[in-house]
Amino acid sequence: MCGIFGTVNWPHDSPAYLRGSLLHRGPNEQRDWRQDNVYLFHARLAIQDLSPGGRQPMTYGIYTIIFNGEIYNHKQLRQRYNLSCQSSSDTETLLHLFVLLGLKMLDQLDGMFAFALYDTKAQTILLVRDRAGKKPLYVYQHNNQLAFSSELNALAAYLPLSVDDQALARYLRVGFLYGQQTPYCNVMELPAGHYAEIDCRTGTLAISSWWDITAFAQQVRPILETEALEQVDTCLRKAVNQRIDSSDLEVGVFLSGGIDSGLITAMAAQFKPGIRSFTVSFANGEYDEAPLARLVADRYQTKHKEVRLSFERLQDDIERIIAGYGEPFMDSSAIPSYYVAQAARKHLTVILNGDGADELFGGYRRYVPAARFDFNNFPSVVQRSADVLYRSLPYPTNKKSRYNFAYRMLDMARKSGLERYLSATTDVFENYTEAFYQPVPLADLAGALDRLRMSGLSSLQQMQVADFQTILPGNLLVKMDIATMAHSLEGRSPFLAKDLLELAPTLPDSLKIHSTTTKYLLRQLAKKYLPQKLIDQPKRGFEVPLKQWMDKQLKTVVCDYLAEPQLAQRYIRREFISKLINQPDKFPAEKRAKMLYSLFAMEVWYRKAVRND
Template identity: 50%
Template sequence: MCGIFGAINYSVKVPDERIFEGLWHRGPDQQGQINVNNVKLYHTRLAIQDLSISGQQPMEYNGLVIVFNGEIYNHMDLRIKYGLKANSNSDTLTILMMFELMGMKMLNEFDGMFAFAIYDTHNRRVYLARDRAGKKPLYIYARGGSYVFSSELNALYQVVRPEVDHASLSDYLYLGHHYRKSTPYLFVEELENGHFLKIDTLTGVADKTAWFRMEDHYMAEKELGYEDSIECLDELLLTSVKRRIESSDLDVGSFLSGGIDSGLVTAMGAQCSPKLKTFTVKMEGAFDESALAQKVADKYNTSHTVVEIDFSNLKDDVEKILVNHGEPNSDNSAIPSYYVAKEAKKHITVVLNGDGADELFGGYRRYVPFKNIDFFNTGHFTKISSKILTGILPVAHKKQSNYTYIYRLLKFASYSDIVKMYCSASSDLFVGYEDQFLVKPLMKGITEDLNRLNSYPISSLKKLLLMDFESMLFGRLLPKMDIATMAHSLEGRSPFLSKEVLEFAPGLADDFKIKGIRTKAILRDLSKRYLPAELITQPKRGFEIPLSKWVDGELKEIMDVYLLASDALYPSIIKRKFIEELITNKVRISVEKRAKILFCVFGLEVWYKNL
């Protein structure tokens, strides 16, 4: 894995060493830089494939120059398919040879995770691209025909010093993360997943193309029966795991929880890699999945490590963890993700995970009612009655209870259709408290996305799965894992996000994903071939963080310093009195939601104070 940075028609004033320093954790093995015409390209390398000098970047080939962050897992297969020959086994070189052969149509052939910049010196054009899911980040500053791009917002900020975008920060507070291409800065956008940007370096004109559209696959239903679909999924996932292990010249490990996603990846990985190294998190105050994970480790004889996190250094580490993101971050599960990645790096450099399985196969409980009810188009009576009920019922506090589930469902049904879009990714922090905003959330792009999504001839469940893939997975979950792993120069690989699985899963019938109240049905049935029975019936948990305890305990002192500061940023966006009343427990609200709002605002302040 690597870090990339570049500038087009822009005079970089900071020393090269400053840029390399900002990207070093993404690529501590080698650093390189090149100036060609009005284009500057920088690269820091974490050597995993082709460890020799032939894999160094920036790489030049027949008038093409590339800086590449990621892995193309099927690149040697593509060399055979298209008769491409070279002395080096570098996947970076394969990209250049494929580009010379077919241009950006090559993207459709790649199974991988990537963000790259190719400079075609013959035509004086730069191409910036991202993979189908958006595993690898790429941020772009564009103004007046000049462009600066980077794997890291922190590195980009050091060079261009963009102004803070208060409207975007209002959206962040309302949603809990930045939606799609938005960032906390003016003139800076994130290149979206499945897109590439073509920049004419002479005129400064740029054209963006969506080369992969997830909705196309949701509208193309598979005709396979259930048993045949299980067989097909088994083959596709096994191929995906195998590629992600074999395309590394270093040992590959696996994150292993007590769930079926990481369990399947581990089981298949153990078939490809004897004595696979596996890692499980054990945290005080959370559900202990280590015993369930141990059953899988024992079954496949993996080299297993239980990472015990006691959060004894949480107060000292929390600012560093949040600052790594380069933008405000409200996802508190970034904290254990950081610690488990830190421990895993002591043993391996490449690790497999189960990211994407829930969003593709229906892994969350909130998907169940969408199987039968179109919540995106509920009637006026339903909204009013649901609003009345949630107004008189006791507030739900217990996170995993059935009452909380029903309460949240009623709450969801009471929202307007546009608010449902905001909340589809389980991000309803400030819903109901819109009157507390001084800068009203605009939710750039979401209204258009809702109208587009509702126009598709697909089920309510498919709409929600599609939205979660485009919003929650892209905007929260993948960045969280990327930042946590790359902070320790650890590469995370996600077999469920392979080319073939992404093209296969959306077209499956809703019944294959949700059966009655059973989530992720097809994965659970596939798991019967690989996993102990106890794991298959386990509910989705994720990292169960004792956030409400932290907010009033371990983190209270440091959060108060930020939230009660006279020069805090948030009072220019939301009312200070509301946050102060949350701190002193004077608002009728669930303990979990209170804690999440305070942590969300805390994330904003930590980011801003550390610019």
């Protein structure tokens, strides 16, 4: 795992502070390279091949590469294609493989990656991002000048950027920045499973897709549960083993109280007895995962550490944590993710996690109604009736109750495709759209959902694919990448292995949602590895007591930022912000906490990361 940066047609040298802006991603070594009108910079976190043989930028023939990520099957690829390399670095494998296969090599790679490959003869740069979007890559383009980087903050430190008001309004409306959107004008994120070709002579850029999960979701095949269980077990064990084996440094695991990280921990402990595991502990019992995580740690005798979140530290660190994302980021689980990564880095350099399991295997509660009803084809009379009934019912106070489930079902039944998807996912301002000064344009997201609706996929598949293409790369993977790399820690996700990405979408809906049981197949697999008490628990992640924080521990700093907002008032009415702060009884408590935090995160990002106050 590393940090990369590059420019095309830029007249001046890279400033010294560029090294500092990516130092946390690559503290071992920082090197650069310049030829013609191209500049490449690499910050190295050495994990595979710790010798000078793994140095970057790396040149082979007419090609020079800067690479961020890991190719877990690169040793097998060397053998398969009889590659003659001088080092044991996966970067060198990648270079040799490209010379042999060109872009066709991408189909062979099992890993996480974002890289830039310069062809000195053709004067072109190839930018590539992995299937799921594990590794980030942002691109600035204006006139014939381009720059690209692993982090937005590095671009913001180097370039005269201005904020994109439309993108920021979408952030508030949707809950995250999706697709190619970033908070800056002229800066886009290269989408997952895509590559871009840059003509360095003209400064033009063309983007193409090289992998799409939809194609696999369209190939659902009949399969016995026992056979599917065996295949998933085999693929996941292989993925865990590869992600442990392809590191020359110690590997650990993030362990929450859920099935996904529990399975990863169980398998990892079998391959590496005594592996270190880490979890977050809260004083608030409702959110404390430590007792469940301890069940797994005790069963597999891991070297377990519980990271107790200190509210005193949180008050000191919250602004730095938010600003580190380089964009407004409203997912409050970024906070415990930051602290557990910090604790892990004191002991090791590589950490495994359970990211991707929910999107691939049906882990969210919102998938249950999608599996049972085809909301896209509800008659209008049903939608109107559902709307009348929904409006007559009180807002649920317990999100885990049956009443909340029925309430959400009615909400989904009464809405159109776009509104339904937003409501079911991360729509923080749902039912409060009047807070915006003007409607937020979401035609691109609506169009993507319409294309999925016409693709022949089931309602459940449509929602899973939409989540895989939006929330996973736009929110969840961003969170883990920034949280881990802030401490020079590499996060690896076995569920996002090539084999599982190609297998899971082909499994029938009944193996994902069974009656009202989410993640059915993984729960069956968990019976082989995990305590029953953990299997019966609802989905967990690094959840936080956000309402308590907004009302107590973070109340002062949140109010200080929102009393005189510098950015949020461009999109949200001032009187609404004031009402959120001063009239808490006018809103459902959890809803209010999320809206406050989303606005607070935007303000902190703007003042600390953009204006450098």
